[in-house]
Amino acid sequence: MLNTDVLVLNSGFIPIRITSARDAICLLTADKAIPVLQSDYIVRSPSVSIKIPSVISILGYNDLPRRKVVFSKLNVIYRDDMTCQFCHQRFLIRDLTVDHVIPGSRWQEITGRSLRDGYSTWTNMVCACRWCNNRKGNKLLSELGWTLREQPEEPKYMPHIIISFEKAQKKGWLPFCAFNVKLIKMIT
Ligand SMILES: [Zn+2]
Structure with missing residues (x-):
């Protein structure tokens, strides 16, 4: 107790x-x-x-x-309201991961920037269920015909x-x- x-x-x-x-x-x-x-x-x-x-x-x-909004996997999951941004369904925390929208192997080709520049940030990381995360692999959303539920952004405010x-x-x-x-x- x-x-x-x-x-x-x-x-x-x-x-x-x-x-x-x-x-x-x-x-x-x-x-x-x-x-x-x-x-x-x-x-x-x-x-x-x-x-x-x-x-x-x-x-x-x-x-x-x-409280500064700290970038962390858990905060990405909370920002996205525990909803997979690929299949648009809500899951329990244990079935959720964080995935890169533009995968590392394609980052430079698509953005012209190095991996140190914006790759693992609020705008390229979204909450994903483990099944979608597996299926996505190194592909781009356009190659899969997937759309994001919301455009990922740095949250202005996180609750205490x-x-x-x-x-x-x-x-x-x-x-x-x-x-x-x-x-x-x-x-x-
Ligand atoms: Zn999913």
């Missing part, structure tokens, strides 16, 4: 991160946070007995952590917290999911 996830809000009740129940209890006992939503589970130690929180709010902290809708619902977090939380439906 001490490893269960707890949603951390700033003083203005905007979600800032997810932490473990262990860390959340440390913040509560140090009077650095208040419980907002509690579970029915209680942790007891010789000196304290405390209900395991599901949501806490940090006292005296109104900021939002800065990305969680599944089902998890947020189960943990009672939905009322606290503000503008900076992206809820993803894991089941299509």
Whole structure:
């Protein structure tokens, strides 16, 4: 139970991160946070007995952590909303990969640029299911008759917290999911 996830809000009740129940209890006992939503589970130690929180709010902290949109495979998958850009279907994370639109073997011929120049970037990488990824190989979209669902671009904004809708619902977090939380439906 001490490893269960707890949603951390700033003083203005905007979600800032997810932490473990262990860390959340440390913040509560140090009077650095208040419980907002509690579970029915209680942790007891010789000196304290405390209900395991599901949501806490940090006292005296109104900021939002800065977040640059980091280029990563997972963020490409989230940018594309877990939808394969080749067959346009949504998949579970485990069936998703990231694929180059213009393959490495054709990059120079098509773009006239070296592989170090724009090849593995937001604009040439898309979310692909593993089946399409296999079928695509070193071909161009035009050779396969495929079209991208959306033109890949660098996202201007990424939410601070990305969680599944089902998890947020189960943990009672939905009322606290503000503008900076992206809820993803894991089941299509
Ligand atoms: Zn696909």
